[in-house]
Amino acid sequence: MEKNIRLIKTGYGIVIQDVHKVTHHSVSNMDLPLLSLIFASILVVIRGQVSLSLSVRFVIYEEVPNDTLVGNIANESRIRTRANMTTEEFETLRYEFLDQSSMENLFTVKERTGNLLTSGRLDREKVCPFKELCLLEFDVLVHSSLNVIIVSVEIEVMDKNDHFPIFPSKVVTTSMIESFNNGSTLTLSEATDLDSTSINNIQSYEIIPNNGTFYLNASRKQNGGFDLKLVLRQSLDREIKDFYVFHIIAKDGGNPSNMGSVEVNINVLDSNDNYPVFNQEFYTSNVKEGSVVGTTVVQVTATDKDIGENGQISYRFSSRQTDPNVDQLFSINSTSGVLSVKGNLVYEPNKSYKIYVDAMDQGEQPQVTQTTILVTVLDAGNNKPNVRVNFLAQTNAEIINNISVVYVLESSPQNSVIAHVTVDDTDSGQNGLIGCNLSDNSFSIKQLTSGKGYILSIKTQLNREQIPSHNITVTCFDHGTPQLSSSVFFKVIVTDTNDNAPTFLKHTYFASIEEGNVIGFIVDQVSAEDIDIGRNAKIMYYLDKDSGGKFAINSNTGVITANTVFDRESALRHLFTVLAVDSGNPPMTGTATVILTVKDKNDNAPEFDVPSFQFFITENLPGDVSVGTLNAKDLDEGDNKKISFSISPEYESTMPFVIYSDGLVKTARELDREVHNKYKFNIVATDHWYTCTQ
Template identity: 30%
Template sequence: MPFKRNTSGGEGGDGYASSGIQWQVLIVFACLGNIAVGQIRYSIPEEMKKGSLIGNVAQDLGLDVKRLRTGRARIVTGEGNQYTELNADKGILVVSERIDREQLCGDTTPCSFSFEIILENPIELHQITVEILDINDHAPVFRKNAMSFEISESATLGSSFGLESADDPDVGVNALQNYVLSQNDNFILKQHLNPDGSKYVEMILQKALDREKHPRLSLKLIAVDGGEPQKSGTASIDVTILDANDNAPIFNQTIYRANVKENAPKGSYIATVNASDADSGSNGIISYSLSNMKGHLVNIFNIDGTTGVISVAGNIDFEKDKRYEMRVQAKDQGGLTGTSKVIIDVLDVNDNVPVINVMSFSSTVTEDSPPGTTIAVINVKDSDSGQNGQVTCSIDKLLPFRIESSLANYYTVITESAFDREVLPEYNITITATDSGSPALSSLTTLCLKVSDVNDNAPVFDRATYSAYVAENNSPGTSIFRVKAIDPDSGQNARISYFLTETRVSEALASSYISIDPSTGVITTMRSFDYEQIKQLSFTVSAQDGGSLPLSSNATVNIFINDQNDNAPQILYPLQTGGSNLAEIVPRSADVGYLVTKVVAVDVDSGQNAWLTYRFQKPTDRALFEVGMQNGEIRTIRQITDKDAVKQKLTVVVEDNGQPSRSATVNLNVAVADSFPEVLSEFTELTPDKEYNDNLTFYLVLALAVVSFLFVTSLVVIISVKIYRWRQSNTYYQSNLPVIPYYPPQYGDTGGAGTLHRVYNYELYKTTDSRKSDYKFPGCGQNVMIVDPSAPGTIRRAENEKNILDEPDSPLEVGYVLILWLSVKMK
């Protein structure tokens, strides 16, 4: 809704008094897409000091000052950027640079400039128009301060003489308003109005000149403006009276019209004016000149004083001036002049490229942004007019973007499809603005848009299944191999962690066998493997990224245990016992290759570690048997002779093929005989030995049990004695009797060296035949004890101890007797 605000007075203490500066504010809100639009118009006088208030933008737009700060309000486009400044903290618009209306607009009225203020989040566009009001800061100025005329005394009454016009850059009431001619009797001043509102004057002869009375006249021409206070400019007029020249030049046209293209080169032809003079001689010679030329037009056009040809002398810009109006003067030698008007229309040429201004741009977009997301807002302007100023914007069709026109000269860049950062992490968006001129002009700008990562890719292992080999009996902590996964995402979304899934391997969790480094993926062993217990580990490894919603993938790992030769062969047949093996009987009539027996062995290892070979440990020169290297069969290799012993003892070595190899041995007894009694008589001697060994084992076990019993009994006795002595010492202390030092019966006092109170010695004599061995037992030795003679109590106590030990039922004596008895039984 439009409204008007009236204020008065200057701003910022510049001393300028304004009689009612009118502020006009027009706010229009429109909604197109997501952009809010408003328009405000302010009017301020020129020459205001820097920092002077233009208007309260926040109040006039109905916005909160906080909205200006959070929306990063700023001036984005327009020629007013250098003159105004937005104070977002206070919401006001102030003057940032001195504004000269005449320099900014010349004689164009009204004088104004426009710019846009943009706010973000959401985007709001507000167009500001500032009108510059003129003040009377210029006085009328004549281009020539002195004018001279030569007028014939025969000049007819009513003859006109064109005078130089004054130039006042101000406009309106402050512009040139009137001309005044100094008081005289011959001339009066006549003012004329041009179509554009400017004035020009002529001096009219109202009374005949008399050269004899006044051969020379000096006049003053005063130009006055209408400002407050009023300002004026003065030019002198010198009139020289000549003899009669009674015809003034006359143009053949009252108005000349011509066209010229902007940017026409210097010297380009525009038009030719023509005037004639009825006089003859020097009074009929005419010269042409341009009059009533404003300051900036003096250097644009030129006229040939002799031919009347008007040509281009400077730069013509359609965007500054679309039409030029001037007066051309023809003057004869007698000083008579004639004038005519020349109107020159400027033809527009497409000489301005479109200007692209990026008003808002988001340099980063997430790859999951939906289609239709606004990326940028741009403003495009072309200073040309008509078709030359009509602009179209375009984007490369191969890019997933489109450009739409939201307002006049405003365009938005919008996404058309989803992004994939892993395919293309950034886009260079080139926006081309092309006008409709012939030839067309274009400009372009490039926006670099980066696509930020979203965790939309799970880690991928380089293989779906891994296989590795490790030897058994490995050391715990051995690194086996490394799994590797890659994630095409970036940053934290691509940071991969590895871990094991809880799968069971041989009734145990996989984590009890192996572990994995979560950062490197290196798999190490947790224990030593045994091929005979487990031959293969199969488990699953997961790789998980570090996204806020983590993604993961799995891979299968197979670890094969390689066998090592860590088990020796085991003999299954013949069975090995504590006693001698049964003999295999081979008849003396056995043929060569007779199968005696077969050694059966196994090896729990695998592969070549389980390949077994059989051989005899100590082969002889006259060997009667051989063993099959592969099958373990023992066969005769020759005929049996009478020289061959009946009893044959063979030792077979079973060896595997590992590195290093392991082996086992087995002993076999082979009897070479034709009848069983013969074999029995040969092996009968072995039976007593077996019985003897069995008896020996029994007695040894019994002796160990007895000795253990005696040790426990002795320990109980010693503890009892200790308790007894402790009670005796307490008794002595309580009765205040002198304490008699106690010495154990087995040891002496500090004065002597103690030993066991009894010493038993025995000797063992044994022949080569253990069953005929003899034992010799000498008598018991004497007790040895050294005591201090000065301690009678000690002697008595030692004697008591001796009596105790000499008793038949002394525990130590009983123990020795049992040991001797067992020795006799063993004999």
């Protein structure tokens, strides 16, 4: 019959007690660096006869606190009734795990009461990955001097919704050509959820916003996952909008539901869907008879909203001209659109040349637009009008390199007058009647009802960031035959107002830092730009209050430094907002998000899961028989948590057991219970830096 043996832990000493004697093994006080050395012992007992076998079943939710009562083995198995015990016999029963297993990391059996308690983190996804039903099974030895009973325990672990859906990446960037038809699709990767039961796994997806250019088609697959397709709902137009951003949300079926998201960025690629557009529907120009070859007659200008080769424009004469002499008298520069004199021009009364010019882009299937130039050859004896432009005082005009330059604030309202135009013509009759036009459609010229010249005003809202300057030609012409004209050129510089907020170069900055850092360690550097100029573009950087005082930022450089010492085991990630504020009046602000990941450092020692290990083995078995497995944990991650086991050096030559690095314990030779019925020795758990002895 087996002896009744107990292990009692007292301070740094371990007492082994049986019915015949008590032996004290004391461990001297040692310098324990970081309190990382923990002592335990292994007790090997030779089994006796089993008189009765029973079974019980319990149900418990995962993630409950340590020492949560699972149930009472004695009550649930009705051991007293089934074994026909007296009260005195029942009270002498003792309860312990029959076999050393991983269950001892999760549960504790109270020796005297038979209460089964949780002793470690009960993670259903770890002990029963991807199983709808999670059953943990083990045996408990119930024994006294008269009874040896084995109770088979079955514990059903119920799932909790303790995991969030996670997409393969936080941001997905892709592209679509603007010519794609409605209903075109892009395939997205689905999210994953580590919860085991189907109800706590992903149940649905949605797109935010859900009323935009795209919608989400999420269909179930046979394996329970989803096919995610992004479907084009509305036609794309790159010239109106060339970039889309939205979020895909994955929701599980828990109560409350957990959610995960991914940001989707779509760049719209150009197709050649726009024609070149001339800045004037009709061009008129006058040129003196006898002008030398190369004299500029007029310049035509066209623009194309497409980009790349689709937006590059060349000019040519149309193949169909009403006047067969156009090619001999004029030429057009294919790049600049300048029409110049090629042949000898002769004045003819009531004679004008109507010239058709094509603007063609360079796309694979070129788009072509046509305009008309009406050129009148003037008699060299006519007088031109004399044109003068007088800028208003508030426009702050000056002369630079013999060119008049006027400065106009981009926030100036429409119809604001910037100049007065005076035209003098000494001719009389039709030769003295004057009309004027402008070369830039952003401005207009109107004749005063008093007949005292013209006013030049702003026609459309100015935008310095799009067009910082305008080259304006005022052309005034008489109504004589031939018609004569004069032009005045000046330049409008659009001055800045603070109408743009700073923009960070990234929406989100990802940074990392090793735990245990020094204060002042550089975490990252953010940078923003402002398309305004001057003080309106001078940027200062600040941290939002969500940084919690854990960081500091250089307001001039955007360098972010640590203001505290980080501990990965306390918090793996930190998210906060940075602000970029310009110096305009009033100032404008842009924001970005910083996500800091704390990297692991080997600053935690291994810890055994239990204060002592106890194994049972039958006598007279050959050597190399498995006795059990040791278990320990380390709060670090990666290689820092890899643990190796070994027998304490002072026991290596005396113990008939072998300890493998993975914690497996085997016999080194055949054991004889009558010679030695139990063995006790110390073991060591070591990670890459710290050591734990037990």
